[in-house]
Amino acid sequence: MKRLLLSLMLATAGTILPPQAKADPAQTIAANAPVTVHYRSATVDGLKIFYREAGPVDGPVVLLLHGFPTSSHMFRNLIPTLADRYRVIAPDYPGFGQSDAPAHTAFAYGFGRYADLLDGLLSRIGATSYAMYVMDYGAPVGYRLALKHPDRVRGLIVQNGNAYDEGLREFWDPIKTYWADGSARSREALSGLVTLPTTIFQYTDGVKDISRISPDNWVHDQALLDRPGNKDIQLDLFYDYRTNVPLYPQFQEFFRTRKPPTLIIWGKNDKIFPEQGAYPYLRDLPQAELHMLDTGHFALEDKLDEMAPLIRTFLDRQVAKR
Structure with a gap:
């Protein structure tokens, strides 16, 4: 009887888990393997431009353009979620992160210059077609790139990045004063924007x-802001931001005429680029997908779990197959 029961148990086990249904250990390990991120730099017009890169070299390119006061560091958690299929490139602008930061008296810091340098970088590393994730400063840099090469833009992911007058509200009033008079007094009045309390505020x-926000963010960013000479670099950029505003009609014309597939993910509690700057995109991109998230300026820090699936689904549907 015991032999009969043992035979029945073995036979039943064989029907429940046939050999062909067993998981392949090699496939399981590959699926869960850590993503390798490369930390590289290239010299463009005599400047070292640092960038993070991950993913297949022949995959569709996703260009990640950071905001103030951070760097490509802001994308450190997003990159691995995309790199299995996409070639992800996240550069640092001069004066930020690990890129060169020449003195402001020796280099003209500005958004047009940034776009030119990134254009040179992308050409050098063979990234001549890309979807762009633009945030904060990354928006005018990315949109200037789009004006230079509209045919290269395969899609847009917009996160708290402005292209409309409606998006420049109360936070910008002291900066607008500096734009208007260019005075040393108005310049110095903006000094608080590069201090630790403001950096913490932004996060x-x-x-x-707040327990979802790593303090490493402001420790990292503030250490770079506090480098000798960096305050003047940032103040120069606050002043140069005025040159983006006259380009808004051209950015908007690009949206209307080129109609890039667009995903808008916005931290609705952001005081720097408030939600009023998100809705106007729908005037020019009525097919855009818009998601308002209950968070602030650096939405990736506490909403990656919501944002990554939205971004991945958008890219798989709208970019990978184009």
Whole structure:
């Protein structure tokens, strides 16, 4: 009887888990393998431009353009979620992150110059067609790139990045004063924007659960802001931001005429680029997908779990197959 029961148990086990249904250990390991991120630099017009790169070299390119006061560091958690299929490139602008930061008296810091340098970088590394994730400063840099090469833009992911007058509200009033008079007094009045309390504010204001925000963010960013001479670099950029505003009609014309597939993900509690700057995109891109998230300026820091699936689905549907 015991032999009969043992035979029945073995036979039943064989029907429940046939050999062909067993998982391949090699496939399981590959699926869960850590993503390798490369930390590279290239010299463009005599400047070292640092960039993070991951993913297959022949994959569709996703260009990640950071905001102030951070660097490609802001994308450190997003990159691995895309790199299995996409070639992800995240550069640092001069004066930020690991790129060169020449003195402001020796280099003309500005958004047009950034676009030119990134254009040179992308050409050098063979990235001549790309979807762009633009955030904060990354928006005018990316849109200037789009004006230079409209045929290269395969899609847009817009996160708290402005292209409309409606998006420049109360936070910008002291900066607009500096734009208007260019005075040393108005310039110095902006000094608080490069201090630690403001950096912490940018990461935590509008966030419901601050325990989800790593303090490493402001420690990292502030250390770079506090480098000798960097304050003047940032103040020069605050002043140069005025040159983006007259280009808004051209950015908007690009949206209307080229109709790039667009995903808008916005931290609705952001005081720097508030939600009023998100909705006008729909005037020019009525087919855009818009998601308002209950967070602040650096939405990736506490909403990556919501944002990554939206971004991945958008890219798979709208970019990978184009």
